Amino acid sequence: MIPVLFVAFAAILVVSSLLVILHRSPLTSALFLVLAFCSLAAIYLLLHAEFIGLVQVVVYAGAIMVLFLFVIMYLNLGRDVESGVTLLLRRGLGWLLAAVLVAEGVVLVSRGLAPGPATPPELGAAAAGNTQQVGLLLYSRYLFPFEVTSIVLLVAMIGVVVIARGRREAAPAGGAAPAAVRSGAAEPPGEDA
Amino acid sequence: MAALLRDPTVLVAFWALVKIVGILLVMLGIVAYLTYFERKVAGHIQARTGPNRVGPWGLFQPFADILKLFFKEEFIPDGANKVIFHVAPVLAVAPALTSFAVVPIGPDFFVTDVNVGLLVFLAMSSLGVYALTLAGWSSNNKYALLGGLRSAAQMVSYELALGLSTIGVILLAGSLSLTEIVEAQRGSFQYGPLALPRWFVFTQPVAFVVFLISAFAETNRAPFDLPEGESELVGGFHTEYSSMKWAMFFLGEYMNVLTISAITVTLFLGGWNGPWLPDSLKFLWFLGKVLLLVFLFMWVRWTFPRLRYDQLMSFGWKVLLPIALLNVLATGGVVYWVGSR
Numbered sequence: 001m002i003p004v005l006f007v008a009f010a011a012i013l014v015v016s017s018l019l020v021i022l023h024r025s026p027l028t029s030a031l032f033l034v035l036a037f038c039s040l041a042a043i044y045l046l047l048h049a050e051f052i053g054l055v056q057v058v059v060y061a062g063a064i065m066v067l068f069l070f071v072i073m074y075l076n077l078g079r080d081v082e083s084g085v086t087l088l089l090r091r092g093l094g095w096l097l098a099a100v101l102v103a104e105g106v107v108l109v110s111r112g113l114a115p116g117p118a119t120p121p122e123l124g125a126a127a128a129g130n131t132q133q134v135g136l137l138l139y140s141r142y143l144f145p146f147e148v149t150s151i152v153l154l155v156a157m158i159g160v161v162v163i164a165r166g167r168r169e170a171a172p173a174g175g176a177a178p179a180a181v182r183s184g185a186a187e188p189p190g191e192d193a
Numbered sequence: 194m195a196a197l198l199r200d201p202t203v204l205v206a207f208w209a210l211v212k213i214v215g216i217l218l219v220m221l222g223i224v225a226y227l228t229y230f231e232r233k234v235a236g237h238i239q240a241r242t243g244p245n246r247v248g249p250w251g252l253f254q255p256f257a258d259i260l261k262l263f264f265k266e267e268f269i270p271d272g273a274n275k276v277i278f279h280v281a282p283v284l285a286v287a288p289a290l291t292s293f294a295v296v297p298i299g300p301d302f303f304v305t306d307v308n309v310g311l312l313v314f315l316a317m318s319s320l321g322v323y324a325l326t327l328a329g330w331s332s333n334n335k336y337a338l339l340g341g342l343r344s345a346a347q348m349v350s351y352e353l354a355l356g357l358s359t360i361g362v363i364l365l366a367g368s369l370s371l372t373e374i375v376e377a378q379r380g381s382f383q384y385g386p387l388a389l390p391r392w393f394v395f396t397q398p399v400a401f402v403v404f405l406i407s408a409f410a411e412t413n414r415a416p417f418d419l420p421e422g423e424s425e426l427v428g429g430f431h432t433e434y435s436s437m438k439w440a441m442f443f444l445g446e447y448m449n450v451l452t453i454s455a456i457t458v459t460l461f462l463g464g465w466n467g468p469w470l471p472d473s474l475k476f477l478w479f480l481g482k483v484l485l486l487v488f489l490f491m492w493v494r495w496t497f498p499r500l501r502y503d504q505l506m507s508f509g510w511k512v513l514l515p516i517a518l519l520n521v522l523a524t525g526g527v528v529y530w531v532g533s534r
Contacts, residue, residue, distance in 0.1 A: 002202065027330070031277075034323070041316075054312035058356075062319025063349060066326070070345050073330050073338065131309060131369055 006046055012039040026072050030065060037061040051131045212304050213294070220293065224447045225255040227487065231447075234491040265436040270333055273433065277331035282438045285324035285445030288317040289452045296455045297372045299465045299476030310371035311363065314456050315356055318411055322348045324445065325413065325420055329430035340429030343502065344413060344420035350509040351410035351417075357517035358403040361524040362393050362460050371456075375464030392463040399520045401461045403513055408457060410509070412449045415494040419502055454486035455479075462486075 016035040023029045037060045044053030138146050229244065229251070236243025244251035269278060295310035297303040307313060322345055329341015363369060366377040374393075381388040382395075394401045410417040421429030431442050458464060458479060467478030500508070 027277075031327075050307060050309045051312070054309055054316045057316035058312065058319050062316060062322070062352070066319075066322050066345055066349055069323075069326060069330075070342065073326070073342060 002046060006043065009039045009042045009046070012036075013043065027069065030068050030072060033068075034061050034065045037065070049130070051134050209304060216293065216298075216304060217290065220290070220448070220451065224444060224451060225259070227447045227451065228258065228443070229254050230487070231491050231494075234488065235495050238492070238495040259440070262437055262440045267438070268433070268435045270433045272333040274331040274333070277327050278433075279438075281324050281328035281331060282434070282441035282445070284327065285321075285442050286448055288321045288324075289445060289448035292317040292452050293455065295371055296452075296459060297375050297464055298479055299474075300472045302465075302476055303372065306370060306372045309369045311359060311369045311374070311460075314371075314452075315352075315359070318355070318453075319348075319352055321411070321449065324442075325430045328434065328442070329420075332430075332433035334433050336426045336428070337430055337432045340420045340426050340432070344430060347410060347413070347417065347419060347505060347509075350506060351407045351513070354403055354509060354513040354517045355407035355411060357514070357521055358400040358407065359460060360521045361397045361400040364521075364524050364528050365393060365396060371459050371464075375459055375466065378463040378466055390463055390466065392461060392466070394461040397461065397520075397524070399516060400524075401457075403517045403520070404457060404461065406513060408453045409490070409493065410505075412446065412453055412490070414446070414450065414490060416497040416500050417505065418494075418499060419505060450487055450490050451483070454483045454490065457486055458482045 013036055016032045016039065019032040020029045020036060023032065037056060041053040041056040041061070044050075044056060232254070233243040233251075235241075244254040247253040247257045269275065292314045294304040295307055295313045297306070325344035325348075326341045329337040329339070329344070332338070362374060366374040368374060368377070378390070378392050381390045389395055409415075413420050419429075420426075421431065426432070431439055434442060462482050465475040465479040467475065470477060
């Protein structure tokens, strides 16, 4: 039963991941990415990593991809975006990255590194307290990377606030009557804390 | 094939399927009657009688409605994205149904008890956003698109407060399993002759209020029904939907109300805990509390005006979210202090 489910979800994962990069409409690509995240979550569940599996759905499928969709709909992206980089260069970079990835895979397999156990043994032993075990590991053995990650995220958040605020600072200080707000910057009135 | 049938997991899956179908049928019946209930409540709040022509006291009204919707014309607008237009109504119903799998209805009466039950609910409610957003986008209609975008922004914003408000309960119960959360609310506090049930609504009142308000927003019900705001957006995200596809959205809304009421009862109101009844009938307590909460949802809908969009956003981010965060800090502090004594 479990292997059957694994093969089914793995197949969905592979096909939907391929469609993410092969489909021409950005919105459809994004939706296939959601499907890929969900089937990946299902595979996590089959490996008894319940916490990771569901957090995968909550964070990636439920929050990040919604924001992606929001932007795609807001900008009404119909087709491929012109990024200014020539098609040839983009294709070249794509092939290069793919080659590196395949080479890494070949090296790993040739060294006999089969995929190891899905979860660290400490986690596998106490499947019932999965969440607790993840928490304990995060706050003990992996405390330093955990804190570094949170600092990186904090910096990103402050950066967003600074960029969003920047426009308002451009208006004359004193704030009596911002004579000319830059074109297109339709800001809600008031709330100048 | 024979080997597959002897696999114990197949047997487990079979009995789970039987349970799922049973609970599904009962839920669909309840949801059909919730539409009748809503119209009766609305009627009495507005000093009317509500539906009273089909059958005794209008009790057959839901069947008449379904029959009418079946025979309505199915309409798909030109330029709509057909596949997504068809998928969106299904997405409106599926997540709410899925979260019901982890709700403990009575002692030993649930589809499954996973050790991360609360996360299942949060994951499903975060997937619920897609239905409205995609419906709005695929309709190729500006009002529908505005409704869809509003729902995306609203649900992502209020989901944070919803998730954070549950952390207080998790800290007190020490588990993410909904069954264990209900167990943790068994018994009562004794103050001389007075007894107060050990429900988390009494130990986590702030979290309860934040959760309830976010629940109203998550289900897109008034005063948070901006995605469909009929006075400005025609019908919002479902403007272009008709017949049974429209009915699916309607079904999804009531299913969501039912599910989120059930989760609120489980987290804060003691689940199936209650006096007098034997264990086999405790599910009646659960059902009663859920229906009471559903009534609250309806009462609020027919007595409160709709918020303005910017008010909605600033309330979510500047009031609800900080309160939820402070509650997590305070609860964490108290739990640590009590634990270290």
